[in-house]
Amino acid sequence: MQRVVKRKGKGNIALEEIDTPQPSPTEVLIQTKASLISRGSELWRRYIREEAVDPAIMGYSVTGVIQKVGSEVHEFHVGERVAALAPHAEYVVLDVVEPRHHPSVVTLPEEVSFEEGTFWPLSTSSVCWAWASEIRPGDTVVILGQGLVGSLMLQSIRPCGPGCVIAVDALPMRCEMAERLGADEIINCSQDDPVEAVRTLTAGRGADVVLESVGGPAGIQAFQQALGLVRSGGRIVLIGLYHGAPLPLDASLAMNKRIIGANQWTHQREHASRVALQMLATRFIRVREMITHRFSCAQAKTAFDLLYERPDEALGVLLLWQA
DSSP: OEEEEEOSSTTOEEEEEOOOOOOOTTEEEEEEEEEEEOHHHHIIIIITOSSOBOGGGSOOOEEEEEEEEOTTOOSOOTTOEEEESOOSBSEEEEESSSOSSSSSEEEOOTTSOHHHHTTHHHHHHHHHHHHHTTOOTTOEEEEEOOSHHHHHHHHHTGGGOOSEEEEEESOHHHHHHHHHTTOSEEEETTTSOHHHHHHHHTTTOOEEEEEEOOOTTHHHHHHHHHHHHEEEEEEEEEOOOOOSSOOOOOHHHHTTOEEEEOOOOGGGHHHHHHHHHHHHHTTSSOOGGGEEEEEEGGGHHHHHHHHHHOTTTOSEEEEEOOO
């Protein structure tokens, strides 16, 4: 079988051939159909690094069909369509009896395609982050960054009842996507100062909640902007990671504002997973529109290069493993 690897050297993505793994008594073997590249973690934690990366952490969003089940597995059966927290590979094995992350494998509803199902992990996290944000009915919410996470947050916070959702990004394609996905206001921060724009939209008050979902090097400036965007008594929720440097904290701007490091709400993740699957099945979360590119697994290097070199063209990038 083949799997994606990151060898020594920046951007050194390749495929390697290894033996197909066999499941232990507590594991299932899944034949992968599709996998989603998570731009944030897979570029800033993997692609740009000089060192080689453990193939086990190359990706975490796959869908496929169960081919074998261990003797102690009773929840799943051969032939079942599933989504899984697993790396980019032709076949993957996962423990479903005592998983490291729960749930590690879920049954895909009939209404959710293999391509759409690759968004299950990030959709589940987005539901968790929406809960952690404590958004109240009528709140003005600013989402900084409209990559995969920002686009999913735009949709997953709707049940919280925000009064106005403002999406901010510097790339025209992402701004256009935010408009299609239902943002009430869009700010292209390459053209307009988002702090001034939000102050204008809120009659000088500022946002009740700011979701910083930029991450990476650009997330440092986004965090500075968040401090100026949120109102006195409001909340900043840090979702983005891999900034590459400590975030600057201006004490004068931070006074009387809550800064929340968004967690995964581990104790409620199973419930969030069910909610996310229902949102995907009913198209409440519209991930099909977020898919911009599909590559065969043999083109993995090209897919990663596209995400790094041309972010203005790509959002949801899939690797397809089976016909």
